[in-house]
């Protein structure tokens with residue numbers, strides 16, 4: 001007998017409304033953000049590092065960025081006053097180097113699901129992010145379907161294998177919305193929102209910081225995985 005099709009987990013509406021995202025949230029002045037971007041690209045130019053996990057624990061400006069007042073207020077509007085960082089990834093797209101991030105959902109991986117009512121993802125533009133240098137493209141409303149089956153991409157890029165939604169071909173989608181952002185701006189996404197980004201085809205590096213924020217009780221761990229949270233505000237951690 002065939003197994004019944006898997007029912008998507010956490011299907012239904014979410015705290016960011018029908019679209020599942022909000023853009024134009026300020027996290028810092030553009031000139032300050034661009035200074036942070038210049039620091040990153042100078043530090044990693046030789047090795048052309050592309051992904052720096054746990055950036056908020058390694059880089060001083062990133063520790064500030066995750067708690068910057070404008071961003072934190074916007075996050076608290078969505079998930080309540082007690083907020084911790086579950087993880088961050090700093091991503092550098094070097095000029096003309098192939099680096100496509102496949103369609104994916106931030107709130108699920110092999111180790112856990114994030115409860116979408118108690119978590120939210122943010123993407124911070126550290127340099128300007130444009131359609132030419134690899135800004136995000138999101139699928140509005142896609143969060144309501146819940147977490148879809150996913151798998152790791154093939155290949156052996158030093159940056160690691162991204163987790164993508166199964167069966168979604170790489171490349172822009174006709175219903176996709178591009179989210180260009182000036183340096184110093186951020187967008188918030190429902191942790192189930194399907195999104196992707198293209199390679200950087202310009203002559204300048206593009207730097208972005210992905211942050212997953214959680215409220216107490218948001219992490220639904222699989223097996224004996226124990227998340228290491230970085231509390232910013234409130235109690236219950």
Ligand SMILES: O=C(O)CCC(=O)C(=O)O
Nearest residue numbers: 089091101106197208210
């Ligand atoms: O920085 C990018 O281009 C993609 C980041 C992203 O989608 C993510 O980290 O979830």
